[in-house]
Amino acid sequence: MHCFKVLRFVSLWSKVPLGSLHPSSGIVAQFDADSYSQKVNLGVNTYRDNQGNPVLLESVQKAMQIVREKNLDNEYPPIEGLQPFIQAAIKLGYGEKYYEKNGKYIAGCQVLSGTGAIRLGFELLNKFVTPGTQVFVPNPTKSLHPTIAKIAGLQSKEYRYFNPITRQVDFSGLFEDLQIAPNGSIVLFHACSHNPTGCDLDIDQWRQLLDLTKQKGILPFFDMTYQGFTSGDMDQDAQAIRMFTEAGVPIMLGQSFDKNMGLSGQRTGCLSIVCSNEREKEMVVSQLNLIARSLWSCPPVHGARIAETILNNQKIYQLWLDEVKHMAQRIKTMRQGFTKALKDLGSPHDWSHLSKQFGMYSLTGIGQLQIKELMEKYHIYLLDNGGISIAGLNDTNIKYVAMAFHEVTKNTRL
Amino acid sequence: MQCFRALRYFSVWSQVPMGPADPILGVAAQFKADPSTTKVNLSIGAYRDNDGKPVVLESVKRAEQIIKEKKLDNEYLPVEGLQSFIDASIKLGYGDAYYAQNGKSIAGCQVLSGTGAVRLGFEFSKKFLPQGTKVYMPNPTWPNHHNIARMAGLEISEYRYFDPKTRGVDFSGLVEDLNKAQNGSVILFHACAHNPTGCDLTTAQWTQLLDLTKKKNFLPFFDMAYQGFTSGDVNKDAEAVRLFTAQGVPIVLGQSFAKNMGLYGQRTGCLSFVCSNQQEKDKVVSQLKLLARPLWSSPPLHGARVADIILNTPELNQLWLQEVKMMANRIQLMRVGLANTLKSLGSPHDWSHISKQIGMFAFTGVGPDHVKELIAKYHIYLLSSGRISIAGLNEGNVKYVAEAFHDVTKNTKL
Numbered sequence: 001m002h003c004f005k006v007l008r009f010v011s012l013w014s015k016v017p018l019g020s021l022h023p024s025s026g027i028v029a030q031f032d033a034d035s036y037s038q039k040v041n042l043g044v045n046t047y048r049d050n051q052g053n054p055v056l057l058e059s060v061q062k063a064m065q066i067v068r069e070k071n072l073d074n075e076y077p078p079i080e081g082l083q084p085f086i087q088a089a090i091k092l093g094y095g096e097k098y099y100e101k102n103g104k105y106i107a108g109c110q111v112l113s114g115t116g117a118i119r120l121g122f123e124l125l126n127k128f129v130t131p132g133t134q135v136f137v138p139n140p141t142k143s144l145h146p147t148i149a150k151i152a153g154l155q156s157k158e159y160r161y162f163n164p165i166t167r168q169v170d171f172s173g174l175f176e177d178l179q180i181a182p183n184g185s186i187v188l189f190h191a192c193s194h195n196p197t198g199c200d201l202d203i204d205q206w207r208q209l210l211d212l213t214k215q216k217g218i219l220p221f222f223d224m225t226y227q228g229f230t231s232g233d234m235d236q237d238a239q240a241i242r243m244f245t246e247a248g249v250p251i252m253l254g255q256s257f258d259k260n261m262g263l264s265g266q267r268t269g270c271l272s273i274v275c276s277n278e279r280e281k282e283m284v285v286s287q288l289n290l291i292a293r294s295l296w297s298c299p300p301v302h303g304a305r306i307a308e309t310i311l312n313n314q315k316i317y318q319l320w321l322d323e324v325k326h327m328a329q330r331i332k333t334m335r336q337g338f339t340k341a342l343k344d345l346g347s348p349h350d351w352s353h354l355s356k357q358f359g360m361y362s363l364t365g366i367g368q369l370q371i372k373e374l375m376e377k378y379h380i381y382l383l384d385n386g387g388i389s390i391a392g393l394n395d396t397n398i399k400y401v402a403m404a405f406h407e408v409t410k411n412t413r414l
Numbered sequence: 415m416q417c418f419r420a421l422r423y424f425s426v427w428s429q430v431p432m433g434p435a436d437p438i439l440g441v442a443a444q445f446k447a448d449p450s451t452t453k454v455n456l457s458i459g460a461y462r463d464n465d466g467k468p469v470v471l472e473s474v475k476r477a478e479q480i481i482k483e484k485k486l487d488n489e490y491l492p493v494e495g496l497q498s499f500i501d502a503s504i505k506l507g508y509g510d511a512y513y514a515q516n517g518k519s520i521a522g523c524q525v526l527s528g529t530g531a532v533r534l535g536f537e538f539s540k541k542f543l544p545q546g547t548k549v550y551m552p553n554p555t556w557p558n559h560h561n562i563a564r565m566a567g568l569e570i571s572e573y574r575y576f577d578p579k580t581r582g583v584d585f586s587g588l589v590e591d592l593n594k595a596q597n598g599s600v601i602l603f604h605a606c607a608h609n610p611t612g613c614d615l616t617t618a619q620w621t622q623l624l625d626l627t628k629k630k631n632f633l634p635f636f637d638m639a640y641q642g643f644t645s646g647d648v649n650k651d652a653e654a655v656r657l658f659t660a661q662g663v664p665i666v667l668g669q670s671f672a673k674n675m676g677l678y679g680q681r682t683g684c685l686s687f688v689c690s691n692q693q694e695k696d697k698v699v700s701q702l703k704l705l706a707r708p709l710w711s712s713p714p715l716h717g718a719r720v721a722d723i724i725l726n727t728p729e730l731n732q733l734w735l736q737e738v739k740m741m742a743n744r745i746q747l748m749r750v751g752l753a754n755t756l757k758s759l760g761s762p763h764d765w766s767h768i769s770k771q772i773g774m775f776a777f778t779g780v781g782p783d784h785v786k787e788l789i790a791k792y793h794i795y796l797l798s799s800g801r802i803s804i805a806g807l808n809e810g811n812v813k814y815v816a817e818a819f820h821d822v823t824k825n826t827k828l
Binding site for chain 1: 425561
């Protein structure tokens with residue numbers, strides 16, 4: 001008789017506790033299960049068009065067609081990924097001018113989107129920086145940042161970033177915290193569209209940070225998930241990177257094409273490290289390869305082929321730039337529309353921070369009770385921290401959402 | 415003046431040494447650079463057809479066509495991956511009967527091919543097995559097993575596997591070593607087509623190991639990268655997995671679709687843990703997600719879709735099974751061809767091990783000096799361990815390769 005039941009003498013996993021990924025990961029399930037016709041998901045983590053649908057960009061479709069027609073095989077790429085993609089991504093991130101002069105000193109590696117960039121980058125750092133070197137991350141930041149730092153063996157600390165009262169960047173606090181950080185620390189910066197606050201630094205503030213960086217020998221690690229998606233302009237969104245690198249600061253850069261190309265599920269990203277010379281770059285690439293080999297052996301080719309096709313085809317590239325501009329514009333329109341709608345409803349609160357912030361996310365400032373009420377009474381789902389994904393707003397639901405926000409906050413503080 | 419050169423005050427990477435070149439990829443690179451018209455690549459573990467070309471299976475092409483017609487978007491997969499792919503993969507690995515009874519107790523997670531399965535599996539083991547639990551690996555094994563175990567923080571021990579004298583499995587040595595292993599250890603088994611030796615265990619030997627496993631409470635971790643590709647029969651190739659699970663032993667299984675579906679660069683795999691019940695399984699999945707998130711956030715979409723469509727579409731599944739059989743048959747033909755040709759050339763050595771071994775690779779028995787000569791004189795590229803990838807042989811080159819092997823070994827020992 002075949003005995004299929006797993007023998008209980010060996011119950012290795014019986015003590016494994018239930019893990020919870022993220023407070024808001026349950027919200028998606030709740031939203032899906034909600035049958036209310038006017039339900040709104042303000043926790044979406046990818047762009048939605050004005051009909052509330054995910055978008056397959058035309059530039060992506062065209063690129064996919066070109067890739068298809070090439071009849072490529074599915075062979076292993078090199079450990080560091082597809083070189084044409086890496087070079088095109090680096091050129092986009094650092095700018096043509098810098099790339100022309102210094103491209104050969106930039107160690108690049110194709111990775112699994114932003115997460116892969118951070119994981120590979122932090123693992124490399126852990127291997128080669130002076131033991132005890134800390135990573136400074138903004139407060140708040142993507143939960144993955146401290147999680148990955150820890151798992152990679154790095155100690156992470158926070159620097160003040162968001163002022164919940166002004167709902168803007170607490171720059172003096174930020175500056176103070178980085179000033180007292182040990183020299184040679186690693187500092188993680190969101191290049192643009194800070195997640196989850198939507199509050200970005202302005203050019204003067206970046207300049208001040210550049211001086212501090214040079215003064216203290218800080219190693220800046222830029223997480224750039226939203227290039228183009230923020231202002232609509234690739235160069236504008238990468239201005240911090242351009243500024244730091246032009247000043248000769250050797251940075252690390254993580255790029256993701258999840259949002260700006262809508263390639264989320266294909267996991268398409270690039271990690272790059274500015275080196276002093278070509279020999280150093282070769283060494284760094286070889287070390288990145290060693291680590292990548294034990295993480296994923298080599299990255300997936302599909303998304304990288306599409307991204308490379310877009311970036312290297314003049315016509316499709318132009319089309320893509322327009323499409324990204326369009327997405328950024330829609331987000332901006334929704335931000336402004338939402339703020340205006342709340343004002344028109346006579347809200348006692350100042351919601352202008354929402355239209356001053358950038359990118360996909362905003363921290364609204366509303367509290368747990370209001371979040372609960374929005375969900376239970378109005379079937380509007382937010383992130384656990386009171387954050388919303390602006391991409392979840394559209395012409396059809398914006399008035400409803402504004403009305404609901406007004407109702408739950410008119411008699412309370414923000 | 416704009417200073418573009420990276421400031422030398424800050425040379426984080428200046429002390430970074432060159433990482434050792436990957437032995438396998440290094441040889442492949444040498445091959446690529448070789449201008450000889452008679453060169454043969456026997457180094458890389460990827461299937462080639464009889465014309466020496468990489469193959470995109472017809473079943474894969476049709477699945478991709480379906481994806482194209484459906485105009486599917488590129489949205490994020492859940493952290494654990496594409497559920498229908500996971501389920502189909504588990505069913506393929508464990509078999510219909512076991513899956514029907516126990517599928518709901520198997521914790522599954524889509525991963526980045528075999529590497530991802532081993533990495534995630536080892537990280538999970540490190541986190542939830544008693545401290546000090548070792549992982550036992552066959553000697554020799556795929557070198558990356560060692561890299562990954564080290565990076566995951568698991569202590570490694572080896573068990574004897576290959577007997578260079580018989581060029582077969584040293585089974586008594588294997589049993590002796592596992593007998594001495596600590597109870598509760600993780601034992602890494604190659605389910606089929608052992609890499610790099612091509613020497614697999616017999617049913618009788620697996621049965622003995624099953625008894626030992628039960629006696630010593632081992633946790634078997636099956637790395638199955640060649641299901642179907644080995645004997646041509648997906649069920650036969652998984653017989654060890656079926657044997658152990660039928661007896662109620664809770665195993666860990668890593669599956670890769672790199673070789674058997676030719677999806678190498680799409681990084682398509684599945685990791686699964688046999689649990690006692692559904693609650694335990696839910697907890698294990700939740701913990702796998704917690705570990706997968708800082709690795710890659712969510713796995714890549716494309717390859718999983720292709721595999722999912724193939725496995726879940728009866729005509730495509732049938733077609734795929736035939737194509738896998740065809741690949742396995744061609745490999746077998748080449749093994750016999752090489753061994754027979756060497757015999758007919760009057761070689762003083764017994765090459766029968768080449769036709770007795772199974773799967774992609776063969777440990778020929780030639781040594782580093784032979785290999786040097788084969789590369790330099792004959793432009794035949796193989797690893798210094800004497801490992802050849804049978805897939806690199808075809809009707810056009812098998813005689814040439816046999817002659818070369820004969821020439822370099824006729825006056826030496828093997």
